[in-house]
Amino acid sequence: xxxxDWSMTEPEQIDTNNLAVPGMTQDGPGLLGRxxxxxxxxxxxxxxxxxxxxxxxxxxxxxxxxxLGISRRGLIYKMEKYGLKNPPSSRRPQPTM
Numbered sequence: 001x002x003x004x005d006w007s008m009t010e011p012e013q014i015d016t017n018n019l020a021v022p023g024m025t026q027d028g029p030g031l032l033g034r035x036x037x038x039x040x041x042x043x044x045x046x047x048x049x050x051x052x053x054x055x056x057x058x059x060x061x062x063x064x065x066x067x068l069g070i071s072r073r074g075l076i077y078k079m080e081k082y083g084l085k086n087p088p089s090s091r092r093p094q095p096t097m
Contacts, residue, residue, distance in 0.1 A: 043082070050079065061079075
């Protein structure tokens with residue numbers, strides 16, 4: 001059995017300084033402010049990742065969902081959850097005769 005490079009000789013107390021998450025600070029506003037909740041932070045990150053995936057897939061929901069590893073329906077649910085809308089169609093309306 002191989003011995004690890006580190007060992008704890010006495011119990012350590014973990015506080016928020018040990019769990020640094022960008023935007024979640026005790027003494028400064030940070031990205032989300034002092035009152036930020038983990039769920040709000042994760043929601044913000046998830047929304048940003050979805051927006052980036054949609055942009056990279058040229059707003060093709062099927063390709064964006066595949067890149068994210070979720071179903072298209074799951075992507076649509078998350079888009080609705082975060083108030084994300086499809087961009088206006090770039091197609092020109094067909095002329096009427």
